[in-house]
Amino acid sequence: MTQAEKVSRFQAKLLCPATPDSASPWAFVLLPKHVSEKLPRRGRTTVEGSINGHPVQVTLEPDGYLSHWLPISRALQEAIGLEEGDTVALELSPVDKEPEPDMPPDFQKALAAAPEAQTVWMGTTTIARVDWIHWIVSAKQAKTRAKRIADACEMLACGKKRVCCFDPSGYYSKALRAPEAVELSIVAKRRNA
Structure with a gap:
């Protein structure tokens, strides 16, 4: 697959998680399955490209259905001028070399x-x-x-270089998945409160 063939262009709705897992607000986008199929793996993977023309490099999360979801921080939303419910234009491709993960x-x-x-x-x-x-x-x-x-x-x-018994895609274990989204009418009520 050439580099041009690895680029995916699509539109998606910016969703708000029903139960955010931190105090900092954030949003997310669900990737269409055909976009995830172009990526090198079904687990966490880093992509680069743009959201509404704004350059990004972000790590996608597995959705448990052999696809991915993209978390978007409040800071990135503000930098791009996005609100939950907006339809965003994305252009994404896998990075050439996966960056080192942040060490907890x-x-x-x-x-x-x-x-x-x-x-x-x-x-x-x-x-x-x-x-x-x-x-x-x-x-x-x-x-x-x-x-x-x-x-x-x-x-x-003991010399094990790979974590055993962990399904990084979440598909077999169903342990990983995309967040559930809040209905957009609820998001509008929160915004107007």
């Missing part, structure tokens, strides 16, 4: 305390590190996250 401080501290695990960690691929971190941060409870960090250090110390 708690996992970084655990790796620093486990030299054998850190050595194996440094020998893994960027994609493997993306999956390890995704597995850790996708834990819903602090107790589960702490266990996953301990398990990751143990598995890495």
Whole structure:
């Protein structure tokens, strides 16, 4: 596939999550399946392109149905001048090289305390590190996250370069999915309140 064939142009509605998972407001876009099919993987993957002509490089999240969704921060919404319910024009293509994922401080501290695990960690691929971190941060409870960090250090110390038993697409486990969207009439009421 040529670089031009990897570029996807489409329009989508900017949605508001029914239950935002943080204090900071954000929105999201669901990618059409044919757009995700052009991407190199069904798990987290980074793309570059534009939203309404504004250049972006963002990481897509798996939706659990072999496609992706795109989180859009409040800061990015404000920079582009977007509001929930707007139809946005997107142009996206996979990056040539996946960037290093942000390292969660708690996992970084655990790796620093486990030299054998850190050595194996440094020998893994960027994609493997993306999956390890995704597995850790996708834990819903602090107790589960702490266990996953301990398990990751143990598995890495044993020489495992890939996280086992983690479906980065969410398709088989149904553990990962796009957020449910608020009805646009509710968004309008919030805006006018």
